Amino acid sequence: MTEFTPVASMLGGLLIGLAAALLLLVNGRVAGVSGILGQALWPSAGEERGWRTAFVLGLPLGASIVAYLNGPLIVEIETRPTMLIVAGLLVGFGTRLGNGCTSGHGVCGMSRGAARSIAATSTFMAVAVVTVFLVRHVFGGMA
């Protein structure tokens, strides 16, 4: 159970939006983490690894700066290891098949009104809500 933190949420969201704005305005790229990570490791023909690797390395770097200034990050995981593996496979495969995740479709795509991103975001949000309901309230503690 976690507390509602509106101020930290809005500040964090603003930073995420600024990061997306920076990548768009300087690099002309969409800040979609799954696509950037996938293309950094398995680039399509003609795609560059350099800036993608730099972006991916920045994620834990930024988190560690916040941890340094603000105290250690809290990560509460109750999911069993086998289910973590299942979930990881689904997230990895699904985000590449659907061409985006919470950042690429949910933030960048939706902010420019892309119909595909609105459809994808509505779908993964709805499926995640149903999944959490099943895991927590129907098959109590399945994960």
Next chain:
Amino acid sequence: MKLVFAALLSGTVFGAGLAVAEMTNPAKVLGFLDLAGSWDPSLAFVMGTALAASAVAYRLHRSPAPAAGSIDSRLIGGACLFGMGWGIAGFCPGPAVASLVTGSADVALFVGAMLGGMGLFHLVEKTAPRKVAQHAA
């Protein structure tokens, strides 16, 4: 070099934002997705402000209209698989990678499996290539 530096800065600010908003904690994300539990609306506030800031940037950029790709079975099927995984663990790609700094073995396990899933997708695509327009998202 400028592009690599800008990308590093963008990733760093992105990771800092995830940490400030505590989206690096899967319990916080699951608290949002669990409508039947003690609901934590934080994630909606994160997305709301991120969307607003990003929308301003897209206005300034005058980027070409979103590629008129179709809403096909790959898009929706991929979103369904992702939504299932997100709902089970409470991790999506950005927060999972950012949380690696905690040194948690569980986070490393999830990220390892996620990379496995991405690699599997790459293998499938290579074995059965399809001519699908790649939309940057």
